[in-house]
Amino acid sequence: MGYIIYSFFIMLTIFVTYVGFIWIKYGILPSISYSYYELPKKLKPLFTLFCWGFALPVAIIGITLAEESIWQFLAFFASGGIMFVGTAPDFKSETGNDKIIHYVSALISVIFSQLYIALVFPEMIYVPIIFLLSSILLILFKRKVKEIWWIELFAFSSLCYTFALQIFQ
Numbered sequence: 001m002g003y004i005i006y007s008f009f010i011m012l013t014i015f016v017t018y019v020g021f022i023w024i025k026y027g028i029l030p031s032i033s034y035s036y037y038e039l040p041k042k043l044k045p046l047f048t049l050f051c052w053g054f055a056l057p058v059a060i061i062g063i064t065l066a067e068e069s070i071w072q073f074l075a076f077f078a079s080g081g082i083m084f085v086g087t088a089p090d091f092k093s094e095t096g097n098d099k100i101i102h103y104v105s106a107l108i109s110v111i112f113s114q115l116y117i118a119l120v121f122p123e124m125i126y127v128p129i130i131f132l133l134s135s136i137l138l139i140l141f142k143r144k145v146k147e148i149w150w151i152e153l154f155a156f157s158s159l160c161y162t163f164a165l166q167i168f169q
Helices: 002-026 045-065 073-087 098-120 126-140 147-168
Strands: none
Touching: 002 045, 002 147, 045 073, 045 098, 045 147, 073 098, 098 126, 098 147, 126 147
């Protein structure tokens, strides 16, 4: 089980470091993915490294914690979605498939991460419910906030929170 703890701290460190760096340097952006466009050319690969660096530990932890569950595969889709987001970072591009891959993968990641939490850990159903209600409120008041940034932040955080409770309980 030691590798799960290491994976968790790697995942958390990558998340906090990247999002913190972006937040400090560029402020709250329309989305975390938008940071790809804010970064100078030589630093653009950081976005892909962030996605993969977060998603790989998610897969390792999620699949391991769900070994007894028929819903284990949801961790694969949640982490795979994040990896594909990082693989197709140029979502503003009108040429190629980056736009569709990015948006579909982001949606898959968010949906499957919340389904994973709800179905693998039914005692934690409150996490996806809070996520859903918060997301709805953000969308309703989108004129006042950058809702996608916060929805993404809540989705990432809900996985971190769930894993922390499962690992350290």
